[in-house]
Amino acid sequence: MITPLEPEKHRALRKRLDLVTAEHRELDDAIRALAATPFPDQIRLRRMKKEKLRLREEIERIKSDLIPDLNA
Numbered sequence: 001m002i003t004p005l006e007p008e009k010h011r012a013l014r015k016r017l018d019l020v021t022a023e024h025r026e027l028d029d030a031i032r033a034l035a036a037t038p039f040p041d042q043i044r045l046r047r048m049k050k051e052k053l054r055l056r057e058e059i060e061r062i063k064s065d066l067i068p069d070l071n072a
Contacts, residue, residue, distance in 0.1 A: 024052060024059060031052065
């Protein structure tokens with residue numbers, strides 16, 4: 001049986017979600033800025049995009065942890 005999150009854990013997850021979401025948004029802006037330059041560094045751009053994807057996956061995992069299991 002899955003139990004609801006403890007308030008402390010819920011707050012910690014929400015805080016982490018806020019931090020990761022802000023980091024994802026900042027990285028997206030940096031990617032756009034780099035891509036807009038005349039000769040963007042393709043390797044750096046690729047690494048930034050991979051990091052952005054990793055952050056997106058972490059965001060989705062945290063959101064999943066925050067949502068109670070409806071099938072329980």
